[in-house]
Amino acid sequence: MISFIVSIGILIAGYFLYGNFIERVFKADPDRSTPAYRLRDHVDFVPLPAWKAFLIQFLNIAGLGPIFGAISGAMFGPSAFLWIVLGCIFGGAVHDYFSGMLSVRHNGLSISEVVGIYLGDHTKQAIRLFTVVLLVFVGTVFLVGPAKIIDELTGNFADQWMWVTIILIYYVLSTLLPIDRLIGKLYPIFGLAMLIMALGLLIALLSGQYAIPEVTFSNLHNMTENPEKTPLFPILFVTIACGAVSGFHATQSPMISRCVANESQGKPIFFGAMITEGIVALIWAAAAMVFMDNVEGLNTAMAANHNNAAWAANEIVTAMLGSTGGILALIGIVAAPITSGDTAFRSARLVIADTFSLKQDSIRKRLYISSPLFIIAFLLTLVDFGIIWRYFAWSNQSLAVVVLWTITAYLYYAGKCYWISLVPAVFMTMVCTTYILIAPEGFELDHSIAYAGGAITTLCITIVFRMYVRRKKTTFDINYV
Template sequence: MKQFMRAFTIVLMVMLGAVFIMGPAKILADMTNDVGGGISMWIWIIFIYYILSTVLPIDKIIGKLYPVLGVALLFMAVGIAIMMFAQGLDIPEITFANLTNQHVNPEKYPLFPMLFVTVACGAISGFHASQSPMMARCMTNEKQGRSIFYGAMITEGVVALIWAAISMSFFGGVDGLNDLMTQEQGNAAYVVSVISNSLLGKIRGILALLGVVAAPITSGDTAFRSARLIVADFMKSKQGSIKNRLLISIPLFVAGFGLTLINFGIVWRYFAWTNQTLATVVLWTITAYLIKEHKFFWITLVPAAFMSAVATSYILVAPEGFSLPASIAYAAGVAVALALNILTLVKVYKVKENPEVEFAQ
């Protein structure tokens, strides 16, 4: 099981690195009006950056670049939010009437579980869980964990809400945004570019775009770096020399580059499901640890059960999964969640009756 989860995590890291090459490349190509080699040129530039940030020590590139990208990210979020209110753009109200599936193809993409896989990174994310050990190595005190991990996830959630609001407001509501996204030029890069340049002007818009680019790029570089460290760990390969780092990194980057040649939407959806499945496994693992330590385990048991239903239902109902009817997918998801819940609570009872019993048994 341990080896399977390692392989599963590595696959997730490589897919994440691949999808976070294409997105930033499209935005940067649009910023430069496709000067030079267009999107292909930016793919190679980002790819080379990922290689350097994966192989070199973390303080050589990542440590120096992240503060700059962080400032750009915050400027983008604050600037867009201020201009949204300053120009009086109408933000769609959240009411019971519009809490419905407003996708252009609601039958093919049901609200549950699609919503909880598509927009979940700011709340529950397997990728972020895999980054925790690497970020922990950069901390000087455990007390910094609360501000670093909680702070980063809350900030990401706020940024996501700002872009969700402005995207609907700027293009005339959900219907207008849906119409745009179904057109040929409709994609996230186009939406970000138009909004940033229109609300903030050309110069400030460029800084805002860099803030948008910062999020995926700073995820992609650490994804490949984490994959290298995971492989090095189970291969017991010392990473002191550049040679050993390259021996592990090159196959990872070959696989990542190969994924960029596949349809972006397909790779993204498989990544999204893999990401949430890993998050579910991590939540159950934490639950087991809390039970073993006789601590309050409900804080992770509830989301673990919920995400079990989400991950199971998604792979059964999604077009890239088994495309089963929603009723079957929902029933299977609830059944899996209930079974895991019952099994866990039975184990809790046994641990309480006999504290010497290991939960893992």
């Protein structure tokens, strides 16, 4: 219990201490006009109050991640606490703040365009395609996932595909309508519901007779049933993404960057939303660890239910929050992923529009871009959900790697403290390269070979990056930012 409480305290302190430091490094300018005002179009560029922008950003980046990812990550034991706290403060919050604020400085451009500015046209072209694919994956995951949960919560009242159809119709509307019409009105309500649910779980954990495991040297080992098949490094660092470091966030931040009314709001909106998500992930991880008395019990129960995190989430909320839990589960566990799925499609539309410089002033133009995305997503729902989730998880973290290197390039060109993003960039590069070499959906190599291959690949990428930015710094105009 002490480790859990201390972890929450560190996350909160990280917002005020490290968040202030990051803001000073970037040098947010409250007197500088933002794209929300300069480019206002009443569709995507719309100034919003800071509290509303925060709740939208929080729901955009949260979704199933801090719930499903935290539950699955809890199967590794208290190591999950360390990754959530350290990853969130020094990786995820830095990643989210800079991806959002660099977009603000570049007229609300999508992350692929921002990457191109700092890492070149070749990287930009690759990330354009990669980002759209990732967003379609996200939209598909958050289309099937909520449908499964609703189906289970309603006792299979209707066919799952009916719920898929209903959610897809909502996605179409939220992608096409101006951001303040549907998203701006629903998100504050759903955001509060998700936070209230997390608060309810926190109160239950603190007031109940729950023995949350402590972070000790003896506990920092892989507690999964098959450690050889699921090595803590790198599997844990891909399993828990949205509560620590997530590339998907970089696709969402530019959407909100078009609504930021003042640069001084960047810290509470971008850095703050990530810290809040870290706290939510921490609560769910702790709840999962005590769900079946201990971590071993969690692993046994998950194995018996095909590692179905949706089942575990429903059981946890109902058991800890009683009759009220079912309602909160329906609102929080269902609404949260839906409100990430809709903005995934909206962000994909913006990426494609930025790529081809297409205006989005009419609903016909927005439908022209969005229709193929919805068709592809629906077809992907026919693929096994587990496969989609695994490839989403890896591609999600891979995008985070590219964005962290992009941030490092910006800081290097500007002569600022580039180590604040260089360290997480190197670490996450090692995570992603090792994962694809060691995971069943990758090359499934022997562990020693995979670790060596990951280390060598990471070193090569670091050397190439250093050579590139040193050469480009001589011609890069940092005043452009």
